[in-house]
Structures are given as C-alpha cells and as structure tokens.
Amino acid sequence: MMRDKQRKHLQLFQRIRGFTLVETMVALAVFAIVAIVAISMIDNVTQDSRLVELRSQANETARDTMMLLYQDIQNAGYQIKSSAAALPPIISVVNNPSVPYELEIYCSHRVGHTSAESAKEDKYLAVENIENYEGMENGYLIYTFEGETQALQITNISSVIHFSADPLIIGLPLGALIVAVDQIVYTYDDDTGVLTRSVNGTTTHNISGIESLDVDFALDDGTTVANPTAAQAAQIRYADCEIGVRLERRVPHGRVYNASASLSQRAAIVSVIK
Numbered sequence: 188m189m190r191d192k193q194r195k196h197l198q199l200f201q202r203i204r205g206f207t208l209v210e211t212m213v214a215l216a217v218f219a220i221v222a223i224v225a226i227s228m229i230d231n232v233t234q235d236s237r238l239v240e241l242r243s244q245a246n247e248t249a250r251d252t253m254m255l256l257y258q259d260i261q262n263a264g265y266q267i268k269s270s271a272a273a274l275p276p277i278i279s280v281v282n283n284p285s286v287p288y289e290l291e292i293y294c295s296h297r298v299g300h301t302s303a304e305s306a307k308e309d310k311y312l313a314v315e316n317i318e319n320y321e322g323m324e325n326g327y328l329i330y331t332f333e334g335e336t337q338a339l340q341i342t343n344i345s346s347v348i349h350f351s352a353d354p355l356i357i358g359l360p361l362g363a364l365i366v367a368v369d370q371i372v373y374t375y376d377d378d379t380g381v382l383t384r385s386v387n388g389t390t391t392h393n394i395s396g397i398e399s400l401d402v403d404f405a406l407d408d409g410t411t412v413a414n415p416t417a418a419q420a421a422q423i424r425y426a427d428c429e430i431g432v433r434l435e436r437r438v439p440h441g442r443v444y445n446a447s448a449s450l451s452q453r454a455a456i457v458s459v460i461k
Contacts, residue, residue, distance in 0.1 A: 237444050241434055245396065245448035249432045252394050255384060256402075257454045259371050260426050262294045264456035275327060275338070275370075276420030277456070278404065280413070288375035288400060293327065295366050312348045312365075320344055320367055326387045327368035332360045338368075375400045380433070398447070399431035425455040 263277045281289040312328070314320070321344060328348065329338045343349040374383045375397060382400060384392040404415050407422040415423060429451045436444045 237436065238446065241436055241444050241446035242448070245432045245434045245446045248394065248396055248434070249430050249448040249450040252382065252397065252430050252432070253428060253450045253452050255392065256373065256428055256430070257452055259292045259294055259373075260402075260428070260454040261457055263292045263371075264295070264423075276415070276417040278415060278420050278423060278426070279417065280402070280415060282414060287377045288373075290373040290375075290402060292371040292373070294369045294371050295329070312350075314348065314365070317344070317346060317348075320348060322387065322389070323348075323367055323369065324387055326370050328365055329368055330363045330365040332363040373400075396432050396434045397430065398433040399429070401429045403427045423456055425453055427451070427453050 279291045339350040342351045372385045382394040382397045404423045432448045
C-alpha cells in the first residue's frame with residue numbers, strides 16, 4: 188500500500204515539471220517582439236500627435252498674424268484728399284540690411300468733435316472723454332473744419348492733448364471733426380523669423396516662426412507696387428498680403444518636428460475722410 192502511494196506521488200511529480208531552457212528563450216523572444224511592436228506603435232502615435240499639434244499651432248499663428256495685419260491695413264485709410272499740411276503717408280515700406288522689412292501703417296479711428304474748451308487761445312486740444320485718447324502719444328490727430336484738413340502729431344496726453352507743433356494760433360476751432368490716428372509699425376527680421384508689431388512706439392506683439400511676409404499694394408491707376416512712396420501711399424486701394432509660417436520643435440533624444448502653414452488675403456482700405 189505504501190509503495191503504491193509513493194509510486195503515484197513520483198508519477199505526479201514527474202508530470203509537474205518546469206519549462207525547458209529552449210521554451211523559456213522562445214517565450215522571451217516572443218515577448219520582446221510584441222514589446223517592440225507595441226513601443227513602435229506608441230511612438231508613431233506620439234509622433235503623429237505632436238505633428239498634428241504643431242501644424243495646428245502653425246495654422247493658428249498664420250491666422251492670428253493675418254488678422255492683425257488685415258485689420259491694420261483696412262483701418263489705415265483716412266485718405267485726406269485736400270490739405271496744406273505735410274501728412275504722413277497711409278502706409279510706407281522700408282527695406283534695409285539692418286531691418287529686412289518694415290511696414291508702417293497709420294490707422295484711423297475714434298471720430299468725434301472738439302469740446303467748448305477748445306475755443307480758447309491755447310496750443311492744445313481739450314476734448315470730452317480724454318481717456319479715449321490714452322496711449323496715443325507720438326500718434327497723430329487729424330481734424331477738418333470748414334473744408335480745411337490738418338494733421339498734428341501728439342506729444343503728450345494728460346487732461347488735454349498736446350502737439351509737437353500747432354500751425355494754428357488759436358488752436359482747433361469749436362465743432363471741428365477729429366480723427367485720432369495710431370502709428371503702427373510692423374518690423375520683420377528674416378534672420379530670426381520674428382515679426383514685431385508696435386503701436387505709437389510700444390510693442391504689442393512679438394510673433395515667432397514667420398518664414399515669409401509679402402505685401403503688394405494696388406494703386407488707383409491699377410498698378411501694383413511692393414514698396415510705395417509717400418505719393419503712392421495716398422493712392423492705395425487695397426493690399427494683397429501673404430504670410431508663411433514655419434515652426435520647429437525639438438524633443439528628447441534629438442528628434443526635430445517641423446510644420447508649415449501659409450495664408451493669403453486681400454485687405455481693402457476703408458476711407459474715413461474724403
């Protein structure tokens with residue numbers, strides 16, 4: 188009886204045995220292959236996600252930049268037709284080695300009338316709601332009265348608006364129509380790909396990743412110019428703008444992702460004063 192039990196235990200022990208070395212190596216190889224495939228799939232998904240995110244960012248940068256440029260050009264057209272004053276051009280373009288591309292835009296807005304205080308004999312302008320003109324220092328103010336139009340550069344704003352030089356002896360006449368004009372400057376450096384926007388000398392935007400910026404201006408006579416003179420600037424009807432964006436992102440292990448986007452739009456200049 189005892190021997191039968193020992194024999195059964197021995198047979199059971201012989202049936203319950205571990206994996207051989209060959210079986211273990213095969214199992215490890217299969218696991219390694221599965222792991223490599225899984226890691227490769229995860230890496231591909233991560234790469235695709237990063238590229239989609241970078242492309243979305245490039246498109247967003249192009250849209251936001253174009254919106255800024257479009258609105259500034261559209262609002263630049265005060266288009267004064269008759270005046271003895273030496274007015275700044277609506278748009279001027281400067282190209283030189285130190286500043287590869289500089290676009291200046293004089294943007295008109297905030298139409299109103301002078302207050303009763305402007306009737307006194309001072310070389311400044313007192314207006315209602317003076318806070319509407321805060322931030323306009325070094326900009327321009329254009330006014331017209333009884334058919335005469337004049338442009339003055341703003342040098343200081345407190346409770347009144349001061350000018351660099353006032354050609355009038357008694358200041359602005361009561362009831363004059365006025366248009367405040369911001370001086371907006373776009374400076375593009377093609378070495379760094381940075382487009383800088385400033386308003387009246389204060390930087391408002393530094394946009395990175397700009398690969399190209401092209402603006403062509405159509406004049407009243409149908410001709411197109413890239414760098415309008417002061418005389419041509421007063422005859423601009425619209426501008427064709429094209430922006431190219433290229434973004435780069437580096438991730439660990441030295442991998443580099445790139446994404447590009449381009450956008451074109453036509454901006455028609457709106458006349459404020461005929």
